[in-house]
């Protein structure tokens with residue numbers, strides 16, 4: 255279980271003032287759940303994810319993973335960014351196996367584990383290719399496989415499909431849902447897209463900027479159906495989906511509006 259309690263992050267701004275990027279954010283992410291944070295640009299989504307990743311310290315509050323304080327990066331958290339961070343000179347399989355290499359896993363074993371992950375993300379035949387021969391969607395699959403390689407407790411995904419065309423994005427959403435259903439990983443996922451949030455999230459938290467806060471949270475139950483069917487069409491036209499989508503849209507455009515799920 256990941257527990258975020260009253261997490262605040264303040265950055266010094268160049269004009270001498272300060273930016274409250276995160277303001278007293280509290281959030282739990284239980285095993286087997288996907289929590290999606292959605293909100294307009296600048297509402298603190300990446301700051302939240304970077305704090306959980308251990309890339310930046312909280313100004314106040316605490317983050318724990320299974321009771322252990324999170325204050326630095328660690329193999330118990332796998333991170334996937336919008337822009338892939340693959341090593342261009344290493345083969346796909348060596349990129350996936352990188353974290354295992356750092357852990358001292360023997361070459362044969364780490365290649366075997368990396369191959370299993372490439373199978374999981376549908377890239378069985380691409381292990382020996384260099385990353386630059388892969389499409390953007392394929393590189394994000396490699397990134398997902400690499401994030402899973404150390405068997406992290408939680409996956410942290412910052413707009414991982416944001417740069418992909420809409421068809422590739424849908425395929426990647428299907429892949430993530432099926433990986434989640436098969437591995438039961440807990441996931442923190444950041445997006446601008448309300449539809450993506452509702453399709454993938456078991457919980458959707460809506461954030462508002464200045465200061466970055468959670469203004470509402472919703473339980474959603476479309477992710478399991480999506481993982482089982484891989485078909486987004488019926489979900490997008492489900493009246494409950496449409497109702498939630500419009501409610502979240504209204505909150506993002508008018509964060510102070512009241513409505514179901516609103517916290518403050």
Ligand SMILES: Nc1ncnc2c1ncn2[C@@H]1O[C@H](COP(=O)(O)OP(=O)(O)OP(=O)(O)O)[C@@H](O)[C@H]1O
Pocket residue numbers: 265266267273274275293294295296297298299300301302446466
């Ligand atoms: N290193 C920094 N120094 C100063 N201000 C920062 C820094 N990083 C982020 N901020 C500010 O903190 C606020 C939250 O930024 P953050 O990147 O977390 O938002 P976001 O919701 O992820 O935005 P986007 O969706 O555009 O990526 C913004 O006002 C941003 O300008």
